Amino acid sequence: MSTSERFIALTLAWAVAGAALAGEASPERTPAHKTSLESAPAHKTSLDQAPAHKTSLESAPAHKTSLDQAPAHKTSLESAPAHWLERMNRALTTRNYDGTFSHWHGGRVEMLRIIHRVQDGTVSERLASLDGSGREFIRAGPSLTCYLPDKRTVLVEQRPPQESLVGFPAVNDQTASFYDIREVNRTRLNRRNTHVITVSPKDEYRYGYRLWIDDSTAMPLKTQLCDRRGHVIEQIVFASLTLPAHIPDSAFKSDVSTAGFQWLRNESGPPAPTAATLAWNAMRLPPGFRMAARSAQTLPGSADPVDHLVFTDGLASVSVFVEAQRREQADQPAVPESAALGSSSAFSTVIDGHKITAVGEVPPDTVRFIASQLKAEEPPAVSSRRH
Template identity: 30%
Template sequence: ELVDRMVNATKNLDYEGIFVYTRGNNMDVMQILHKRDENGEREKLLTLTGHAREIIRNNDTVTCIFPDKQEVMVERSRTQGFTSRIPETIDLIAAYYDFSTIGEERVAGRDAWVVKITPKDEFRYGYQLWIDKQNYLLLKSEMQDDEGTSLETVMFTELQLLDSIEDERFLPSISGNEFTWHQFNQHVALDENNQGANYAWQVAWIPDGFRQNSPGDRISSNTDSSMDHMIFTDGISTVSIFIERLNNVNPINNGALNMGGVNVYSTTTGNFQVTAIGEVPQPTVIRMADSVVSNR
């Protein structure tokens, strides 16, 4: 019930705040604006430290602006930050995680319940959530490995609930018209197994409970490059699969890489490079990437 109330509060209340996002040795401080009205859910994230980044979510459409790289990416996805740690529905993930309230603490000067989410298998990570006692907002989340070691932490340092937020505050501060744009274009429907039957690629092995969150996408840009993209989720953890034709320009960088709670693995199949990126243990992304087969 606590987590159900948190899901509802975090998605439906209007608020703004500052949070710290820590992964490995990296730390970002970000500002968040969140609003829900008759037009749906909107969110804006701004990095206050490190490389400039602006992320604007309008319901399921996310626009990421990278001024330093002069790039803009438009996709259908859950954005980074607090909402990426909100389970989609408790019923969906209850078969694969156990929930328990383990104590009370204070975060950002507010009293919170502490809820532990423990995976039932080795293919996903666990989580710990700090839920505001007064309004049920998520104040802090922590991704943990099977030994309870923190892999990634997102924590509010300032939080303010608002009666309303002006629409203008959700507009991008940079137009990005002169930037390189990368667009995720839907081009296939899902079959009864939640995979694209007519799609060029299929992931032959996925952990129990994971499903394809969206049909296969073709990422195109206003340059000549493109790649295929699939997203899989169990309702709280996400894995992305990218498939790109090899060329003689870019070097092949196969192998595994760890970045806090995110694992990356690249391999080749035929004339294509397959890369899996996920908030799951390394063996999971390796097994998924190695199972990618062509439907051609």
């Protein structure tokens, strides 16, 4: 990229950030000159009120946690690239943070804000689009709420309380055999020391990552999702990030006005197991993938039970949802369908009168392969368990 292109790119990024954060469309008003290290108290919670770009990691004393206070010396294991992935995963799932980032995919840039809190073992998370869609995703313990203003719909899904985000999936030796994990550089990014870790897939069934991981906090300040050839297909870059010790409950309340919205819930809980329930398994899987979880559940807005199977290689995961075809659908020809959601893929087909849908952050061929390999077997002993 030439110097002028880099300038334009930076201008673009700042223009987007400025418009999103300042609520103005003018590209001239960029927030770059507004950086103030101490001006943003951590308890600023409203998306409209919180000038996330006025904060800094250094100005937030709350981020002085055990990760920062770790001994300066590092063993060879601790400095291994895979260890940085583990540290990053741990930081993302166990720390409190509040950040604004740009999300680039398919030629589009959008600013989002993420607030994450772990308090008394309960994970709360809020992810909101700061640009046009106004969509929000809020997790409060086992409750997942998705606000879709463009569809005037709110989805509310209750997950089993024992289900935890922490530590799943996990990088292990098997994972390492399907990815090449390296530290390729140590560089400064936004005045922070970062380790540049590349996770390169060894085949076409999965994507890779290039990660700029903050040396002191292990937070990924920049993330690129890459195909096997290393081409960037999705990128996330933090424009601001704080790690406050305390984030109030009000930070996890949606700004979306839901008057007149349709609310779809699944609060009835997982369906009771029945002897007639079929057990679905994959006859074959891409190399390295294994079934990691299986559950039966109902989804918001549907009374029909759905089998949810999860396959993972330790980094990438694919969910397969199996539901009996409704009577009105049974007469329709089974036409496989593909869809894309960012870099994630979805594929749906019909097998033995059941609609099979695979979703995952993997290439389209992978979800298609896994979905087409599903087959009903003998009923399981239990209907909900983890492997």
